[in-house]
Each structure stands twice: as structure tokens, then as C-alpha cells.
Amino acid sequence: MPELRYDPTSxxxxxxxxxxxxxxxxxxxxxxxxxxxxxxxxCPFCPGNESxxxxxxxxxxxxxxxxxxxxxxxxxxxGGQGPGSPDGARGARAARRPTRLSPATWLAPxxxxxxxxVAIVSPSHRRWLPDLAADEATALVAALRARYRALAARRDVxxxxxxxxxxxxxxxxxxxxxxxxxxxxxxxxxVRRRRAxxxxxAARTGGSLWRDLLAAELRAGERIVAADERxxxxxxxxxxxxxxxxxxxxxxxxxxxxxxDELVRPFALALRAALAALALALGPVDVNYxxxxxxxxxxxxxxxxxxxxxxxxxxxxxxxxxGGGISVTTVPPEDAAAQLRAALASP
Ligand SMILES: [Zn+2]
Numbered sequence: 001m002p003e004l005r006y007d008p009t010s011x012x013x014x015x016x017x018x019x020x021x022x023x024x025x026x027x028x029x030x031x032x033x034x035x036x037x038x039x040x041x042x043c044p045f046c047p048g049n050e051s052x053x054x055x056x057x058x059x060x061x062x063x064x065x066x067x068x069x070x071x072x073x074x075x076x077x078x079g080g081q082g083p084g085s086p087d088g089a090r091g092a093r094a095a096r097r098p099t100r101l102s103p104a105t106w107l108a109p110x111x112x113x114x115x116x117x118v119a120i121v122s123p124s125h126r127r128w129l130p131d132l133a134a135d136e137a138t139a140l141v142a143a144l145r146a147r148y149r150a151l152a153a154r155r156d157v158x159x160x161x162x163x164x165x166x167x168x169x170x171x172x173x174x175x176x177x178x179x180x181x182x183x184x185x186x187x188x189x190x191v192r193r194r195r196a197x198x199x200x201x202a203a204r205t206g207g208s209l210w211r212d213l214l215a216a217e218l219r220a221g222e223r224i225v226a227a228d229e230r231x232x233x234x235x236x237x238x239x240x241x242x243x244x245x246x247x248x249x250x251x252x253x254x255x256x257x258x259x260x261d262e263l264v265r266p267f268a269l270a271l272r273a274a275l276a277a278l279a280l281a282l283g284p285v286d287v288n289y290x291x292x293x294x295x296x297x298x299x300x301x302x303x304x305x306x307x308x309x310x311x312x313x314x315x316x317x318x319x320x321x322x323g324g325g326i327s328v329t330t331v332p333p334e335d336a337a338a339q340l341r342a343a344l345a346s347p
Contacts, residue, residue, distance in 0.1 A: 005238035008209060010190065011197055014238040014327045018335075036126040036175055044074075045120045045176035057117060058146060060139050067136060068143040069120045070181070077182060078114030113156045115183040119143055120176065121164075128166055128177035130276040137268040140179070145264065147181050149257050152296045157183035159191055159295045162256070167286025169313040187295040195294065198303035210252040210305035223333050225277065225340045230263060231270045235333035235340070242331035243282065243340070245274050245310040252305035254294035259306075271308060273344065278312055280343035286313040 002017035044052035047064055058070040072079075100106075121140050122132060129137060144162055151160045161182045165172040201209040217223060217234050225245060226233045233247045247270055249263065259267065271289070278285060293306040321327055 007236065007238040008201070008213060009194055009197065011193055012238070012240075012325070012327075014240060014329065016239075016329055016332050018330055018332050020328070020330045038124055038126050040125045040176070043125055043174070043176050045069075045118075045174065045178060046125050047123045053118075057150075058143055060143055062123065062136075062139070064123050067122060067139045070117055070143055070147050071120070073116040073118050073180070076116035078112045078116050078184065110185075113185040115151055115154065115157065115181075117147060117151075117181040119147065119179040119181060121179060122177070125176050128275075129164075129272050130279055132272065134265070134269060134272075137272045138265045141259075141264050141268040141271075144179060144181065145256070145259050148293075151181060151183035152255075152257050154183060156185055157296060159184045159187045160257075160293065162291040164287075164289050166288070167313065169286035170288045170311075172286075191292075191295055194292070195298060195301055195304060198301060202303045207303075208252065209303040210248070211303070214248065214250065214252070214305075223337045225337050226270065226273060226344060228266075230266050233270060233274050235337040237333060239329050239333050239336075240327035241311050242314050242329050243278060243312045243336045244329075244333070245278070245340070246307050247271055247274055247310065248305050248307035252303075254301045254304040254306065255299040256291055256293040256306040258299060274308075274310055274340075277340045277343045278310070280346070281339045282312060282314070287311065288313065 002015050002019070005014050005016055006012075007014065039046050041048075043049060047066075050056075050069070053069075053071040054074060056069045056071050058068070059066050060068040062068075119140065121129060122136055124131075129140065132140070148160050148162065151157050161184065162179060163182075164177070164179045166177065198209040201207065201212075205212075214232060217237070218227065218232065223235045223237060224232065225235060227250070230250055231247060232250055233245055236244060236246050247267075249259075249267075253259070275287065275289070278287065287310060289308055289310045291306065291308050294301050294304050298304070315330075
């Protein structure tokens, strides 16, 4: 029987309908892509083509010159200066702020202030995080943390997002593995909602939403993929897609900017292991992974935690999801976790 499941951190409902996995598929997926080259002379992110990107804002050295390069996105979602953030610039909130309750402002665009950077994860055109050596993965996370902190310190940034689109089904436009870092001039509604839910939970129960959620998942055990004293990786109870995974610190911290030095390497290796487990269990699969973190200025929010949401792109959103905002998955997370644990345990 299909089940409705609730996610207390986002307020969203999902449906787990395992029976639907047996539906006949008239439209099978396309053929797997040809394996990529180690280096592509036409790729702006490959070594030797550094002049094809804007100048780097951060370069970590490596054996062949650099290991990680962070550059401004040549085609940014956000960028530029100027007023226009709907939330108002930080520190300037007293400035006249248009109200969105007034029809007079509805059709007025705002300047898309903010910043959009790209972290080229390694010199290799082919290898993404699961293929990197431990030191290489650690360098990537160190670079991401440094840029997260730098963007969060800007006056025009109210929220920082990190994500990687791996593969065409995940929306990647360039094959060379890269993580995108976006500093937004506003706090996205979904982020506000997460914070409000944590606050409401604390007010009602006196507890910490994330601490209690982690404790409940660890107690149940059946959705845990990997856990140690520092990090927990699990298939969430109410997933949006089959084989969705969450990776979070065992001691909740609202902001990724507060990732401690001691946790950089363990986190890099845990994220690498989670992505590798998906590839082992599912074969090559396109994936989005997204870092969720508290808005700038809300680092001390109790009951929130930063976490990485990993979304394999095995299925497409269809009318029910688009119309209702309720995801349907055909793989119970309990089954996904069991398969991923087995994949990680295999030699
Ligand atoms: Zn390349």
C-alpha cells in the first residue's frame, strides 16, 4: 500500500509507492554516455585553458599546478552590484523596503545582486568526487568551506548555496566536474520554512529538531547507510526521489561555515563514500547534491543543521509532483539503505 510520509525539517509530504516500480515502462532511458577523456582540449576547465575562465578567486596547488580552482561563473545566475535585493542589503534593513503585498511592486524586477562561482573539483576532466584520492577530496571541501565563508561575509549576500550537477539529467552543462557556489541576495522561502519549523518545534517541545531527528533515525537504524561519531549518512524517511541520501554532522551545527578543521577530511570522505555507494548500487547515475545551511546571520539557530541532500536522477518529475508539490518515490528508503549498506560492505 502506498504510504504518505512527512518530513519534519521541510514540512513537505511525500508518497512512497513501491508497487508502482513494477509499472510497465514504454519509454526506456537512453543509452549510457561514452566514457569521458581525462583531458579535453576544448574544455575551459581543463589545465592549459585557464585563460578561458575569469581569473581565479582561489587556487589550491597540486601536482600538476593546481588541485582546485574557484572562478567566477562566466554566465552567472546572479551577479553585479546595486540595490534591488527584495530582502534589502544586510546592515541596511532600515532602508526603504518595498512591500510585496502591494500590487504596485508585483511586476517590478529587482537587480539580481549576489555572486556565482564555480569550483573546478580537480584538473581531471573525467574524475568527480567519488573518483578522487582522499587528499584531493579534502582539498575540494577545504576550498568550498573557504568560499562559503568568503561569500557569507559579503554585505550583499543573505544566503549561500553549494551544489553539484553531475550528468546531463542533473542539469550539468559542462562535463568537467564542478561545484557551484551561489551567494543570494535573499533567503529562499524553503530555507525560511526550515528555520521556522525548527523554531516552532523548539517552542512546542523545548527540544532540538535536528538532534531529535538524528536520534530517532539512529534508534530506528533501518535507514542508516553509514554512521560514526562525527557524521551520519541515511536515506530519509520521506524521500523526494529513489535512493535519496542525507549526510549531516552528528552534532548539529546550523551553518556549514562552522565546519571545523577536524571535520573537513571526514566530511569529504563521507560524501565521497555516499556517492560511491550510489554508483556501486545503481551503476553510473546522474546526481545532484545540494548543501543546505542556515541563512547568513542565523548561524546560532538551535535545532537546525547543515546537511547535504544527495538526489540521484533516476526518474523525472511528472504532473503529480509539479501540481501538488508532493514527491512520489517507488523505492522505500529502508530498501535503498539496505542496498547501499551492502554496496559499501562489498570488497
Ligand atoms: Zn575539462
